[in-house]
Amino acid sequence: MIRSFLIVCLMVFTTAVVSAQTRFFTKTGTISFKAGTPVEDIDGVNKSVTSVIDISTGQIEFAVLIKGFEFKRGLMQEHFNENYMESDKYPKAIFKGKIEDLSKINFKKDGTYKALVKGTLEIHNVKKDVEVVGTIKVTEGAISSEASFKILLEDYKIEIPGAVKDKISPTVEIQTACDYKALK
Amino acid sequence: MKRVIAIVLIAIVAGAIYGIYLYNKKPTDTRDEKADFEITAVELMKEFTTSEEAASKKYVDKVILVSGTISEIDLATATLIIDTTDPLTAITCSFYKEEASALSHKKSGEAVVIKGKCTGKLTDIVLNNCILSNSN
Numbered sequence: 001m002i003r004s005f006l007i008v009c010l011m012v013f014t015t016a017v018v019s020a021q022t023r024f025f026t027k028t029g030t031i032s033f034k035a036g037t038p039v040e041d042i043d044g045v046n047k048s049v050t051s052v053i054d055i056s057t058g059q060i061e062f063a064v065l066i067k068g069f070e071f072k073r074g075l076m077q078e079h080f081n082e083n084y085m086e087s088d089k090y091p092k093a094i095f096k097g098k099i100e101d102l103s104k105i106n107f108k109k110d111g112t113y114k115a116l117v118k119g120t121l122e123i124h125n126v127k128k129d130v131e132v133v134g135t136i137k138v139t140e141g142a143i144s145s146e147a148s149f150k151i152l153l154e155d156y157k158i159e160i161p162g163a164v165k166d167k168i169s170p171t172v173e174i175q176t177a178c179d180y181k182a183l184k
Numbered sequence: 185m186k187r188v189i190a191i192v193l194i195a196i197v198a199g200a201i202y203g204i205y206l207y208n209k210k211p212t213d214t215r216d217e218k219a220d221f222e223i224t225a226v227e228l229m230k231e232f233t234t235s236e237e238a239a240s241k242k243y244v245d246k247v248i249l250v251s252g253t254i255s256e257i258d259l260a261t262a263t264l265i266i267d268t269t270d271p272l273t274a275i276t277c278s279f280y281k282e283e284a285s286a287l288s289h290k291k292s293g294e295a296v297v298i299k300g301k302c303t304g305k306l307t308d309i310v311l312n313n314c315i316l317s318n319s320n
Contacts, residue, residue: 027276027308028261047261048278050306067244068278068303068312074211091240091304 021182022056024143029178031064035153040167042076044069051178053143055107058099060117060145062176066091084158085124093123095130105136112137117147126156134176143180148173214301214313215280217247225252225275229268232305243302249317250275251297257287264290264298264314276308283315290316 029049036042046068053060066087071077081087097119099105105113113136121130134147150171153160160168221243228250231239255267255274262284266275277298279287290296300311 027265027306028258028263028278048263048276048303048306048310048312050308063306065304065306065310068310070312071211073207074209075206077211088244091244092306 023052023054023183024180025052025183026050026178026180029062029176031062031174031176033069033172033174035169035172037167037169042071042168044071044077044080046070049176049178051145051176051180052183053145053180055102055105055143058102060095060097060099060119062095062178064093066093084153084160090123090125093121095119095121097130099136105138107138107143110138110140115145121151123151123156124158128155145176145178145180147176150174212301214247214299215315219249219299220246222249223251225250225266225268228275228309229270229273232309233273236305240304244304245301247299247301248311249297249299250277250311251295254290254292254294254296256292257290259284259287262287264296265308266296266298272307274308275311277311277314279314286316 027050028047029051030045030047031049032043032045034041034043046064048068049062049064051060051062066085067081069077069080071080097117100116100118101114105115115134115136116131117134118129118131120127122128128151130149130151132147132149134145137144137146150173153168153170153172160170228239228243228248231242250266252266252268252275254264256265257263258265262279262281264277264279264287266277268274275298277300297317298311298314299317300314303310303312
């Protein structure tokens with residue numbers, strides 16, 4: 001009798017632990033951006049993005065190291081870090097937000113779901129509220145996220161000198177892609 | 185007079201060639217660079233935990249040889265994670281795509297030395313442009 005009681009207790013406990021696993025993370029997400037014009041292509045990519053998503057609350061966060069963005073050309077990478085992002089002073093960019101329409105996403109069922117995410121994006125020591133419609137994909141219990149959105153450089157106090165105005169676009173297109181694993 | 189014009193022309197051409205060279209120069213390649221520091225994963229994490237600011241000043245943008253134990257390998261993203269004995273934090277090593285094949289022979293638990301450029305710390309310390317060091 002005591003034994004079966006203990007077994008039931010254990011089962012209940014295990015279920016609780018399993019269902020409490022609502023946080024998913026990645027350390028190898030990708031963020032890329034395009035800031036070029038027809039005169040010059042300027043593309044940066046970072047493949048060591050950290051992101052966490054909590055499927056019970058809809059909380060979603062991204063963090064990326066500015067120094068980890070890679071470019072085709074060395075000088076571009078240097079100017080990006082030194083002149084525009086000042087990455088020695090402001091080494092990270094961070095987004096903290098929430099999936100607003102969480103109830104529309106069924107994390108137990110395979111599919112691609114639209115997700116409206118509202119939150120704060122911090123770049124170059126400037127915090128701004130942003131709203132992005134991204135997608136959440138569920139494949140056999142695995143979760144991935146994707147988003148594409150535009151920001152204005154002047155919103156983040158990133159100044160482009162007159163001499164290169166025709167090369168650097170005032171709006172930058174940002175793309176994110178993350179494959180998450182359950183947080184153990 | 186002719187000579188002056190010739191010199192000026194040569195200077196302009198040389199300047200232009202140098203400009204084109206600079207413009208097309210690739211970002212630095214860790215494979216061609218000497219390591220600035222050699223350290224164990226545990227020691228490196230200790231320095232970042234003690235003072236992230238001081239450690240960032242010392243290591244960010246520098247090529248480092250980091251030795252430790254592999255905790256995870258992800259071939260799809262060409263990433264290797266080195267254990268720091270602290271379960272909450274590690275060293276994430278993002279490899280050159282073309283160097284990722286070298287990872288398929290490695291297993292978690294194995295000792296490894298990685299050469300890469302430090303880009304700072306999020307929850308993990310991140311090394312970019314990584315390769316397996318020749319010393320192992």
